[in-house]
Amino acid sequence: MENIVRILDIQEVTHDVKCFRFEKPKGYKFIPGQATDVSINQPHWKEEIRPFTFTSLNTDDYLEFTIKRYSDHHAVTD
Ligand SMILES: Cc1cc2nc3c(=O)[nH]c(=O)nc-3n(C[C@H](O)[C@H](O)[C@H](O)COP(=O)(O)OP(=O)(O)OC[C@H]3O[C@@H](n4cnc5c(N)ncnc54)[C@H](O)[C@@H]3O)c2cc1C
Numbered sequence: 841m842e843n844i845v846r847i848l849d850i851q852e853v854t855h856d857v858k859c860f861r862f863e864k865p866k867g868y869k870f871i872p873g874q875a876t877d878v879s880i881n882q883p884h885w886k887e888e889i890r891p892f893t894f895t896s897l898n899t900d901d902y903l904e905f906t907i908k909r910y911s912d913h914h915a916v917t918d
Pocket residue numbers: 875890891892893894905906907908909910912913915916917918
């Protein structure tokens with residue numbers, strides 16, 4: 841099932857790692873440690889799907905991913 845969610849907050853963790861918080865769709869549940877497929881909802885990026893692991897809890901009212909950026913080439917994490 842596809843969900844389109846907005847970014848709520850971005851925190852810098854290190855020079856190349858950021859923590860992204862997103863809206864959580866109502867009733868959304870996941871298994872801790874589980875990853876999901878993510879893409880950026882913009883032309884040219886929507887089909888570029890990459891897996892990321894939830895770093896939030898089911899009890900949180902947001903979804904969170906902690907993502908390392910590869911800036912050596914212009915791909916999704918960059
Ligand atoms: C199950 C699972 C869970 C994951 N969870 C997380 C997570 O929670 N957080 C996280 O940060 N990552 C996670 N990853 C890794 C994450 O999916 C990748 O870092 C991401 O897909 C990279 O996407 P990209 O488009 O930026 O890079 P891609 O283009 O997919 O490249 C990935 C790697 O290949 C190298 N590379 C590829 N092409 C080139 C090129 N032309 N020139 C130079 N280098 C190149 C990049 O340097 C990088 O090391 C997870 C992966 C899996 C499989």
